[in-house]
Amino acid sequence: MQDAPEKITIASLAVEQPSGSFASTYLSYLLARASHVVASGFHQKLKTWKLSVPEYRVLACLTGAEGLGVGDLAAMAIMGQSRMTKILDRMERQGLVERRADTRDRRRVLIHLTAEGRARAVPMLKAAKEHETAMLAPLTLEERAIIVRALDLLIREVPNALGDKAFGDRVAGEKASTSPRGSRAGDDAARR
Numbered sequence: 001m002q003d004a005p006e007k008i009t010i011a012s013l014a015v016e017q018p019s020g021s022f023a024s025t026y027l028s029y030l031l032a033r034a035s036h037v038v039a040s041g042f043h044q045k046l047k048t049w050k051l052s053v054p055e056y057r058v059l060a061c062l063t064g065a066e067g068l069g070v071g072d073l074a075a076m077a078i079m080g081q082s083r084m085t086k087i088l089d090r091m092e093r094q095g096l097v098e099r100r101a102d103t104r105d106r107r108r109v110l111i112h113l114t115a116e117g118r119a120r121a122v123p124m125l126k127a128a129k130e131h132e133t134a135m136l137a138p139l140t141l142e143e144r145a146i147i148v149r150a151l152d153l154l155i156r157e158v159p160n161a162l163g164d165k166a167f168g169d170r171v172a173g174e175k176a177s178t179s180p181r182g183s184r185a186g187d188d189a190a191r192r
């Protein structure tokens with residue numbers, strides 16, 4: 001008779017930290033450190049494509065999900081809307097993105113990749129997936145799935161539980177608020 005697979009619990013995932021440091025068990029610190037470990041090596045490779053980290057994020061966010069509002073794109077790319085507008089201005093001058101009026105709501109601007117933007121994204125995103133594969137190689141498929149699921153839960157559920165619904169929706173890629181303080185106001189500002 002085959003043994004039943006061991007049920008994975010949070011307690012079984014805990015790792016003993018010899019230092020006893022507060023930071024060694026503090027979620028925010030662990031996420032920041034994990035982000036640094038995972039991204040820093042790849043961010044150095046971006047120089048190959050003459051892209052900054054924010055430009056890379058824009059290309060990655062728009063690939064396969066074109067037609068995003070400025071506010072939605074800024075949330076996905078982890079930056080403020082005013083900074084996003086400046087980056088989009090630069091990328092538009094480079095011919096990588098273009099702004100188009102939303103056909104359903106002409107007050108709203110949507111950001112799209114151009115053919116040049118898609119062409120620049122292909123080798124970069126291929127390298128990003130190769131980097132990800134190398135980073136995850138020491139982990140089992142189950143461990144990889146746990147990490148992805150835990151991060152997805154943090155991104156989607158925690159902001160909602162804390163009452164920051166607009167941020168949680170925006171990060172999850174859902175349509176943001178249409179109030180004057182919502183993304184449409186920012187999208188209108190980006191158009192100017």
